[in-house]
Amino acid sequence: MTAREMQISFEIESNLQDPTKKPTSIEIFYWINKAVEKFIKTRYSGINFKREAFEQTQKRIDDLRSLVKEVDITSNVPGSKPNSIIFDLPVDYLFTVGEECMISFLKGVTTINSREGITEITNDRYRQEIDNHFSEFRLYSDWARPLRLFYGTYVELISDGQYTIPHYYVTYISKPTAIELPSNNCNLPEQTHSEIVKLAVSMFLENIKDPRYQT
DSSP: OOHHHHHHHHHHHHHHOOGHHHHHHHHHHHHHHHHHHHHHHHHHHHSSTTOOOOTTTTHHHHHHHGEEEEEEEEEEEOOOSTEEEEOOOOEEEEEEEEEEEEEEETTTEEEEEEEEEEEEEEHHHHHHHHTTTOOTTTBBBBBOOOEEEEEEEEEEEEOOOOEEEEEEEEEEOOOOOOOBBBBOOOOOGGGGGHHHHHHHHHHHHHTOTTTTOOO
């Protein structure tokens, strides 16, 4: 659907007889965009009627596939912790789907580059991992999974000092395009548009205390 078609569908679905309660175009697109936000969150997290999160079923993959992106981020900016590097997240980043990184180290006189996973930690676990001689972030047999700390707009990857981390690869759900006239159309897959309109109508009617709907 185009933005205009979603607006018309909203008006038909809401079917308000009282002209004083009929929303303006600005209000309609406010609720449509709020519905997009809720739709993405519930499909990603699994907090929905079917209890299915993103990538658990083909339907959930198809719901959000147009928002999935993968980027290769490079950096040499040191972090606040020893042997760490800061990687800025994309400006349209919303939710993480998967993460990997490249580690680089010398083996004799040969530089080895290896694409590996990461070890997710929180700040309260940082000291525990650093003190753990068997932690996966330590290079052993040409293999390591750097520690990863997550902040607002960036991540910090931490090595044991035996290797560097030149690349961070992240697959993520991107922020959706705001839907508005004249031509900012919904960039979620076409089959989700009717669901989004119905959700927007439900949220709108619940907001005006219409007993027909409860979200």
